[in-house]
Amino acid sequence: MAHPAPPTTPLGRFVNEIEETMIALLLAGMTLITFANVVLRYGYNTGLIWGLEAVTFLFAWLVLFGVSYAVKVTAHLGVDAVINLFSPPVRRIIALAAATVCLAYAFLLLKGAWDYWANFANLPQTTGKWFPTGFEEMKRSSFRGWYEVIDIPLPEWLRWIEPIMNEGEAYEKIPRFIPYAILPFGMALLLFRFVQATVRLANGTAQSLIVSHEAEEDVEAVKHMNEGN
Structure with missing residues (x-):
């Protein structure tokens, strides 16, 4: 898999630290909760009632962080059999066109994610069908901050959000707005990563948005190993 150079800007380093730290913490949290539930169930005939829902939310967070991180390390799969038939200048134009489509798609995902999450966060949705033209006027009857998840109890240290x-x-x-917050945040990260990838394509430091020919490289490595035997 291709590994781009480490981020050089403060913002790039900050986003990189967030993604890698959160992915590690989410994996650790899922492992610990699942392990604890197994021990409690088979050792003490009990369990964490909220464990399954918590792991489900953690996995959703992991996936959405992973989507943007995979753009960074060019781990998303793609097919370049047709693209490789063209000359390098034409391939670059095609790659930039693909990046533009990805930017538009990520932008629409961000708008949709915000509009969905805003329902649960007592915040206004955006107006406009495709491009946000502003924010809707919020009325008290539109507030949905009282929606809760099914099993996970509210920790005492979060009681300060109740009057708000x-x-x-x-x-x-x-409340649901807490676990659902990953939707707009994750889509914002995805848009940021696609902007980075487009800039790399534009300045010539990258040739494609997709993964390198890892499978072919592995086949060649195995072939050389067999020839050595």
Whole structure:
């Protein structure tokens, strides 16, 4: 797999640290909760009622962080059999066109993610069908911050959000806007990574958005190993 050079800008380093740290923490959290549930179930005939839902949310966060991280390390799969029939200048134009489509797609995903999450966060959705032309006017009847998840209880240290998001009413479970926040955040990261990739294509430091020919390289490596035997 191709590995681009380390980010040189402060913003690039900051985003890189967020992605790699969160992916490690999410994997660790999923492993610990699952392991604890197995021990409790088979050792003590009990378990964490909220464990399955928590692991589900952690996995969703992992996937959405992974989507943007895979753009960074060019791990998304693609087919270049037809593209390779053209000359390098034409391939570069095609790659830039593909990057433009990816930017538009990521932008639409970000708009849709914000509009979905805003329902649960007492925030206005964007107006406009494709391009955001502003924000809708919010009325108290439109607030959905009281929606809770099914099993995960609200930690005591999060009680401060109740007067802000739930008009002082107590939450029994964590409100949905917390786990759902990964939707706009993850799509913003994806858009940022596609902007980076497009810049690399434009200045000639990258040739494609997709993975390198890792499979062919592995086949060649195995072939050389067999020839050595």
